[in-house]
Amino acid sequence: MLIANVTRTARHLRLLSETVAALTSSLDVREVTHAVAAAVAHALETDACFVYVWDEARGDLRLEATFGTAPEPLTAAPRMRLDEGLTGHAAATRTPVAVAADAHLDPRFKGFPNLHEERFQSLLAVPILDRRDRLAGAMNVRTVTPRVYADDEVELLETIAAQVAQAIENAKLYERAQRRVAELEALTRISEAVSQSLYLEEALTSIVGTAAQAAHAECCALVLDGPDAPRVAHRSTDRGPDDAELAAVATRAPADEPGRLAVPLVWKRRAVGALVCTKPHDAAFTREERMLLESVANQAATAVESGRGLMRGIVAQEIHHRVKNNLQTVASLLRLRAGGSDPARALHDSVDRVLSIAEVHDLLTASREGEVDLADLVGRLAAMLGHGLGTAPRTETLVPVEEPGETATAVALIFCELYANALEHGGGDVTVRLDVDGDTTVLEVRDHGPGLPDDFRIGSSLGLRIAHALGADDLGGELRLAAAAPGVAAAVRWPAGGLRGRRAIPAAPPFEEARR
Numbered sequence: 001m002l003i004a005n006v007t008r009t010a011r012h013l014r015l016l017s018e019t020v021a022a023l024t025s026s027l028d029v030r031e032v033t034h035a036v037a038a039a040v041a042h043a044l045e046t047d048a049c050f051v052y053v054w055d056e057a058r059g060d061l062r063l064e065a066t067f068g069t070a071p072e073p074l075t076a077a078p079r080m081r082l083d084e085g086l087t088g089h090a091a092a093t094r095t096p097v098a099v100a101a102d103a104h105l106d107p108r109f110k111g112f113p114n115l116h117e118e119r120f121q122s123l124l125a126v127p128i129l130d131r132r133d134r135l136a137g138a139m140n141v142r143t144v145t146p147r148v149y150a151d152d153e154v155e156l157l158e159t160i161a162a163q164v165a166q167a168i169e170n171a172k173l174y175e176r177a178q179r180r181v182a183e184l185e186a187l188t189r190i191s192e193a194v195s196q197s198l199y200l201e202e203a204l205t206s207i208v209g210t211a212a213q214a215a216h217a218e219c220c221a222l223v224l225d226g227p228d229a230p231r232v233a234h235r236s237t238d239r240g241p242d243d244a245e246l247a248a249v250a251t252r253a254p255a256d257e258p259g260r261l262a263v264p265l266v267w268k269r270r271a272v273g274a275l276v277c278t279k280p281h282d283a284a285f286t287r288e289e290r291m292l293l294e295s296v297a298n299q300a301a302t303a304v305e306s307g308r309g310l311m312r313g314i315v316a317q318e319i320h321h322r323v324k325n326n327l328q329t330v331a332s333l334l335r336l337r338a339g340g341s342d343p344a345r346a347l348h349d350s351v352d353r354v355l356s357i358a359e360v361h362d363l364l365t366a367s368r369e370g371e372v373d374l375a376d377l378v379g380r381l382a383a384m385l386g387h388g389l390g391t392a393p394r395t396e397t398l399v400p401v402e403e404p405g406e407t408a409t410a411v412a413l414i415f416c417e418l419y420a421n422a423l424e425h426g427g428g429d430v431t432v433r434l435d436v437d438g439d440t441t442v443l444e445v446r447d448h449g450p451g452l453p454d455d456f457r458i459g460s461s462l463g464l465r466i467a468h469a470l471g472a473d474d475l476g477g478e479l480r481l482a483a484a485a486p487g488v489a490a491a492v493r494w495p496a497g498g499l500r501g502r503r504a505i506p507a508a509p510p511f512e513e514a515r516r
Contacts, residue, residue, distance in 0.1 A: 029053065029171040033065035036164055037139075041067045044153060046141040048120060052080075052087060053137040053168060054128075057284050061088060061138055063115075068142070075114040076281070085110035090125040091138040096154050097125045101146035122147040124154065128161045128168065136165040176288070203303045204234040211296045212236035215289045217277040222265075222300055223250035224273035233273070240278045250274035256290065258282035263293050265301035272304055372408035374401040378415055378434050378443070385419050398434045401441055401496075410474035411443060411492075417463040418490045422447035425488075436496060440477075444491040446484050467492065 037049040048068030052061040063071070063078045071078060082092035089108050090097040099106055103123040111117055125140035139161055204222055212220040219240030224233045230250050232243040241249075249255060253262035253274035259282035265273040275297040279285065285293070375398035382396065403411070422430045422445050429448040436442070464479070467490075471479040477494025 029168060029175065030064060032167045032171055033164070034067075036160070036167075037065045037067035040139070040141060040157070040160060044141055044157070046147075047144045048142040049139065050087070050142075051137065051139045051164070052091075052128075054091070054135050055079075057286055061091060064137070069116065071112070072114040078112040078115050080110055086123055087125040087138045087140050090140075091127045091135055094127050094129065094133070094135075096127075096158065097123070098149050098154065099123045100148045103142070117142075119144055121145055122149070124149045124157060126154070126157050126161045128165045130165040130169055131162075136168045139164065204300070207296060207300050207303060208234050208236040211275065211277065211293060214296075215277055215285065215293055216279070217285075217289075218280050219246075220275065220277045221246045222273060222304075223247050223276055224265075224304065225271065230273065240280075246276045246278075249276050256285065258284065261285045261290065261293060263290075263297040265297050265304060267301045267304070272301055275300055371402045371404055374403055374408060374411055374441075374443075375399060375434055377408055377412060378432060381412060381415055382419065382432055385416065385423075396432045398432070399436055401434060401436060403441075407475065407494075410470045414467045414470050414475075414479075414492055415443065415445070417467040418443075418445040418492070421445075421463050422449075422488075422490065425449055429487075437493075439496050440493050441496050442491055442493050444489055446487055446489040448484075448487040451483065451486060451488055452481070464490075 033051040033053070037051050041047070041049040046068075048066065050063060051065040053064040054060075055062045058079075060079045060081050080088045082088050086097050086099065086103065086106060086108050088110065097108075099122060101121045103109060103120060104111065104118050120142040122143045122145075123140055124142075125138060127135060128137035128139060130136050139157070141157065208220045208222055211217070217236075219235060219237050221235035221243075222233045223230045223246055230247045232246050235243075235246070249257075249260050249262045250273065253264040253271075253276075255262040259279045261277045263275045264271050265275060275293060277285070277293060378398055379396065419430065419432070425447065431444075431446045431448075433442070433444040433446070435444075464481075468479045471477050471492045471494065475492070475494035477492055479490065479492045482489050482491070
């Protein structure tokens with residue numbers, strides 16, 4: 001008997017020694033708890049050991065480590081409230097719970113589908129309490145055969161639990177310190193992206209990606225206020241809620257909901273949007289994560305407004321450049337007309353050209369991408385010119401074509417010349433077509449008049465000379481006139497926007513004259 005007691009005591013001392021070694025081997029909670037679970041199971045000669053850690057944010061116990069069994073792969077870690085399970089009861093009452101046999105039949109027992117526990121008969125559970133008697137978790141040991149746990153075994157497990165509590169607290173402090181360092185590094189990277197990047201898109205992409213990583217979020221998105229409704233400008237990943245849900249959460253900012261956090265972007269007391277972050281399974285954001293995301297939101301608001309200010313400056317310079325160039329174009333056209341014999345006609349044509357350029361600027365101002373829809377432009381010009389000349393096109397077939405502002409200005413001036421020429425010589429019955437033929441854009445103005453006279457010469461029409469020059473020099477294309485039976489079809493063809501600069505329409509005679 002004395003030998004058995006000595007052996008038992010030696011085993012318990014060895015367990016304490018192994019536990020201390022396990023607790024000091026790492027500052028990682030998972031590594032520490034797994035090492036303790038294995039040491040306890042071996043020393044107490046049990047078949048399994050479970051270690052639960054108290055999750056203060058969620059207010060429940062999370063299974064952190066096991067020995068002798070494990071949850072099924074790719075399943076969530078089991079959790080229990082303080083009023084659930086034998087281990088939860090031990091944590092709630094701060095007292096050990098021991099069941100010698102048929103533990104799974106105890107009314108207080110809580111089973112988990114992904115953790116097969118029915119084969120275990122006995123269970124001894126103790127709370128894990130720190131030096132100030134605060135709950136840090138709970139642990140239990142189990143055996144396959146019935147077993148009565150002696151008082152010294154219960155005391156030993158309680159002693160080990162007290163050591164585990166200190167290890168868990170140290171590991172949590174270390175984890176918080178590591179996360180704080182990561183958060184500061186994340187804020188530094190975001191600050192550098194905001195201050196160094198000349199492109200708003202690049203800065204915002206860096207912000208959402210870094211924020212998602214630092215806050216352990218499934219998805220982070222910047223939702224910016226728009227003229228009609230909030231829109232998702234950037235998101236860290238395609239996973240998680242869709243844009244519509246993210247925008248809806250942004251409208252409730254500031255919001256802290258299950259699995260959802262929305263922090264307003266505020267610039268000089270004015271809200272410009274929201275930073276929205278999500279977590280799967282409705283997981284809550286910790287206090288530290290919320291503080292981090294508030295700092296990120298401040299940086300994001302600065303980036304958005306700085307980027308917008310930069311873009312406003314660029315746009316102002318671009319508008320100045322375009323206005324200057326277009327005024328020079330108008331001046332050149334006025335000089336060409338100045339030598340004519342009909343001053344009233346020259347003045348009328350010049351007004352049309354100035355108004356056509358104004359339409360281009362109007363569309364550019366409304367465009368987000370700095371491009372103009374030529375279908376919209378031609379439709380507006382046809383209505384404007386038709387009103388001034390007392391008629392409108394009989395039919396319009398206009399396919400949407402996006403082009404830069406410089407191209408749109410040249411197209412507008414060409415259309416004015418062709419349309420005015422068709423109305424003057426074609427009897428007022430005009431058809432307009434804008435289309436894409438392969439990699440070529442086509443603008444055609446067709447009249448239904450008597451056709452070209454026998455003595456027609458290119459030099460006799462200043463408007464057609466202007467249109468031809470603009471088509472060749474500004475568009476890299478060509479202008480052709482062809483018989484339309486009846487009437488004349490004037491068509492300008494040029495490479496589509498994505499191909500301009502790499503190739504031009506093959507050289508051809510400026511006009512295909514048709515006699516009818």
